[in-house]
Amino acid sequence: MSDILSEIRDGVKVITLNRPDKKNALTLAMYDGLAQALRAGDADPAVRAMVLTGAGGSFTSGNDLKDFLNNAPRGDDRPSLRFLKAISEAEKPLLAAVRGPAVGVGSTMLLHCDLVYAAPSARFNFTFTNLALVPEAASTMLLPRLVGHQKAAELFLLAEAFDAAAAKEIGMVNAVLPEDEVLDFTMAQAAKLARKAPNALKFTKRLMKHHTGDVPGQIAAETTLFEQQLKSAEAREAMTAFFEKRAPKFS
Numbered sequence: 001m002s003d004i005l006s007e008i009r010d011g012v013k014v015i016t017l018n019r020p021d022k023k024n025a026l027t028l029a030m031y032d033g034l035a036q037a038l039r040a041g042d043a044d045p046a047v048r049a050m051v052l053t054g055a056g057g058s059f060t061s062g063n064d065l066k067d068f069l070n071n072a073p074r075g076d077d078r079p080s081l082r083f084l085k086a087i088s089e090a091e092k093p094l095l096a097a098v099r100g101p102a103v104g105v106g107s108t109m110l111l112h113c114d115l116v117y118a119a120p121s122a123r124f125n126f127t128f129t130n131l132a133l134v135p136e137a138a139s140t141m142l143l144p145r146l147v148g149h150q151k152a153a154e155l156f157l158l159a160e161a162f163d164a165a166a167a168k169e170i171g172m173v174n175a176v177l178p179e180d181e182v183l184d185f186t187m188a189q190a191a192k193l194a195r196k197a198p199n200a201l202k203f204t205k206r207l208m209k210h211h212t213g214d215v216p217g218q219i220a221a222e223t224t225l226f227e228q229q230l231k232s233a234e235a236r237e238a239m240t241a242f243f244e245k246r247a248p249k250f251s
């Protein structure tokens, strides 16, 4: 059985890390599988949202440490970088359901997700300095932006594990759900997104992620997409449905 499982359920692509005996530690082949699954989901019109999760009560214990020792990463086109490019460029809503360890890249990849739900068993750790490494996945930019310099310094430099409640407090996690509900809840949130106007979601995500930080520039970018959407079939359907007192249907 593959170490990366994918299935599409009602417009939601569920991507499961499936190497439970190693706490879903990521091998080169798994990074490749993840990159392919994310790219394929983004390109498939039948997919409207994607969910990342892990099998066997773990999210992921991060990069496989044997791979780090035996296959030192080399080259710009290596699987881990292909994965990071795919997750950081994903245009569709990306959700994560986290149980158990989310270590190293298991924590940094969450900074690229739009909605993150965690169970009480979740244990996050930006562990890089414990291995004499530095953080990756643009986390040295994204985490300080999320939590401020001092908190990010605590998480990166001390690199201690923290739980779901702490992750929620700093805004890395949207909500903490009971162990046996976290995946179903994440799927239900994804299903809600899958029923919404796909381009409206895609452009909203793009506007939030890709900005230069200047207000006039952002207003101009929003105006372009707002006017484009106003003329779109999906906006017509949304507004017609309002007047016809029915739920909109987007294909």
Ligand code: COA
Pocket: 021, 022, 023, 025, 026, 061, 062, 063, 064, 065, 066, 101, 103, 104, 105, 127, 128, 131
């Ligand atoms: N790479 C390779 N193997 C790993 C691994 C990793 N990142 N994380 C766990 N494993 C393996 C263990 O070696 C063990 O294998 P074994 O059964 O053959 O001995 C198995 O997975 C179970 O791990 P174990 O440590 O016994 O589980 P635990 O519940 O006590 O602890 C963790 C879970 C995730 C806290 C702990 O395994 C850990 O700290 N892993 C390393 C995390 C890490 O540093 N990742 C790199 C980030 S850059």
